[in-house]
Amino acid sequence: MKNRRLAFLFFIISLGLFSFRSFGQTWEVYDLQGNLKSRAVYDEVYVFSESVRIGKKDNQLFLLARNLNPIVTLEGEDVYQYLSPWILVKGKNGIGAYHEYGQQVLPAEFDEILTYTTRLLGKKGNNYFVFERGSGKTTPIGSFEEAHLTHLGVVIAQKSGKYFLPQSKDPQRPYELLEENDGRYLLAKEESGFGIINEEGDYVLSPTLEQLEYTRNNHFYGFNDNQYLLIKGDEIKADVTYNSFHKITKSGHLMLEYIHGKLRRIMKEDGIFLDAVGMEEVEWISGENYFVRFREQKSGLYGPKGWQVNPQSDAEWIGEGKEGLFPAKKGGKFGFINSSGEWVIPPSFEEVGTFAENLAPYKQGTKWGLINKSGDFKGIAEWKEIKKTSEGKTVVSSDEGFYLLNENGEKLNSLPFDQICRLKEGYFLVEKNGKRGILNKDGEEIFQNEYSFLQVEDNDFILLSKDGKIGAFRASGDVIYPMEYDRIIPDWTNQEILVKEAYTPVILIPEPTEGKRKKGA
Numbered sequence: 001m002k003n004r005r006l007a008f009l010f011f012i013i014s015l016g017l018f019s020f021r022s023f024g025q026t027w028e029v030y031d032l033q034g035n036l037k038s039r040a041v042y043d044e045v046y047v048f049s050e051s052v053r054i055g056k057k058d059n060q061l062f063l064l065a066r067n068l069n070p071i072v073t074l075e076g077e078d079v080y081q082y083l084s085p086w087i088l089v090k091g092k093n094g095i096g097a098y099h100e101y102g103q104q105v106l107p108a109e110f111d112e113i114l115t116y117t118t119r120l121l122g123k124k125g126n127n128y129f130v131f132e133r134g135s136g137k138t139t140p141i142g143s144f145e146e147a148h149l150t151h152l153g154v155v156i157a158q159k160s161g162k163y164f165l166p167q168s169k170d171p172q173r174p175y176e177l178l179e180e181n182d183g184r185y186l187l188a189k190e191e192s193g194f195g196i197i198n199e200e201g202d203y204v205l206s207p208t209l210e211q212l213e214y215t216r217n218n219h220f221y222g223f224n225d226n227q228y229l230l231i232k233g234d235e236i237k238a239d240v241t242y243n244s245f246h247k248i249t250k251s252g253h254l255m256l257e258y259i260h261g262k263l264r265r266i267m268k269e270d271g272i273f274l275d276a277v278g279m280e281e282v283e284w285i286s287g288e289n290y291f292v293r294f295r296e297q298k299s300g301l302y303g304p305k306g307w308q309v310n311p312q313s314d315a316e317w318i319g320e321g322k323e324g325l326f327p328a329k330k331g332g333k334f335g336f337i338n339s340s341g342e343w344v345i346p347p348s349f350e351e352v353g354t355f356a357e358n359l360a361p362y363k364q365g366t367k368w369g370l371i372n373k374s375g376d377f378k379g380i381a382e383w384k385e386i387k388k389t390s391e392g393k394t395v396v397s398s399d400e401g402f403y404l405l406n407e408n409g410e411k412l413n414s415l416p417f418d419q420i421c422r423l424k425e426g427y428f429l430v431e432k433n434g435k436r437g438i439l440n441k442d443g444e445e446i447f448q449n450e451y452s453f454l455q456v457e458d459n460d461f462i463l464l465s466k467d468g469k470i471g472a473f474r475a476s477g478d479v480i481y482p483m484e485y486d487r488i489i490p491d492w493t494n495q496e497i498l499v500k501e502a503y504t505p506v507i508l509i510p511e512p513t514e515g516k517r518k519k520g521a
Contacts, residue, residue, distance in 0.1 A: 027039070027040050087099075094124075181214040204234055232270060432449045
């Protein structure tokens with residue numbers, strides 16, 4: 001390591017870089033086999049994507065090649081935001097934008113820039129400008145109190161209590177309301193009523209409805225001329241998928257149709273989901289799952305594949321189940337029923353969760369415990385909280401802290417942690433007194449809780465930081481990069497690792513000779 005640093009120092013000196021007043025730090029690029037590929041000096045390096053790396057040196061930004069050589073000098077002092085394919089930079093005069101290939105598309109003089117894949121919306125004071133990637137042109141669109149891009153790139157602007165579509169065929173047309181949603185069509189309102197507008201700003205459903213509300217995907221729920229309507233958006237003309245003179249109510253995810261004043265149908269966005277005589281109560285549970293209670297005091301759980309719990313149960317409430325058992329309530333207590341509606345675990349708890357790996361949480365009094373599908377208790381109810389069981393392990397908490405339990409409800413850590421979090425790789429991140437460590441899938445300690453920063457990239461690459469230094473290790477504890485760096489950035493797409501050295505090279509300045517008397521003069 002010492003020889004490597006000296007070699008780099010001599011390399012800097014040989015370039016004659018004697019005019020530096022402040023020095024960045026050394027960044028090195030290695031392949032996954034640990035071979036050094038390139039080296040450069042920057043204050044900071046940002047890896048945003050497979051092709052976008054940006055270096056910062058002396059408040060100047062550079063778009064970098066993979067070997068960290070500068071390709072394009074960016075007009076700005078800081079990276080403001082990166083949302084592919086746009087790089088937003090911030091300078092003394094404002095925010096600017098570059099395409100990730102290095103082309104400057106907006107100078108750094110805007111108060112705000114909003115991005116879409118093919119479009120940018122820039123703001124200067126109350127004036128707005130749109131850059132189109134296809135034409136490469138920036139066009140002023142007017143002065144507004146506010147403007148924004150929808151998730152489909154449509155510009156919606158506001159002024160004097162009205163809404164506008166400044167890039168449509170009729171940019172001066174005022175609307176009382178323009179409302180975006182998760183679908184592809186805008187909900188619009190004018191004096192004549194509600195309608196639906198496509199991405200080009202054209203009506204696909206004329207603004208004549210008395211009532212209109214977005215439901216899900218590209219569907220809407222409306223009312224007009226004593227008719228209830230279910231409508232699907234379309235690029236040319238919206239389609240009324242269902243209409244009825246019978247009352248259809250909507251509350252959140254729940255749409256119900258009443259015939260002659262009696263509940264008859266559960267509705268989906270595009271039509272009838274369940275048609276059943278004798279329904280008295282419907283409650284949305286989750287997704288497309290509904291608890292249904294009939295007049296005969298029988299109930300069931302209806303889902304996208306039909307009856308998940310046959311409507312023969314005496315339960316007062318049924319929730320979404322797993323592993324063949326469903327949480328249910330009767331007489332103010334909770335238990336579990338099967339798909340036939342029969343009680344497998346009698347209702348005797350204050351609250352229950354769902355099963356996972358043959359275990360489910362239950363609440364007895366004020367404490368939580370674990371029970372299996374046979375009704376056997378695993379340990380005692382002594383916990384404030386029980387998190388989901390996975391791979392035979394359950395995270396629980398008490399007044400003392402957090403514990404990890406095995407499939408029998410036994411503690412795997414004798415002393416509590418301040419926090420335990422399950423990681424996607426199956427490990428457990430633990431924290432105590434602000435320091436972090438890692439347990440393996442069996443709850444055994446891999447790294448003690450003594451690190452300020454910890455990140456698991458995969459089983460063979462774990463980043464650990466302590467005392468301001470960072471290193472990379474395998475789960476076995478073997479060192480990949482010693483804990484002596486300022487930064488380590490894995491770039492798995494390019495199969496490279498970027499590291500930032502924790503030292504500043506000392507530059508030797510040649511002694512000036514001007515004004516000195518020569519020896520022997």
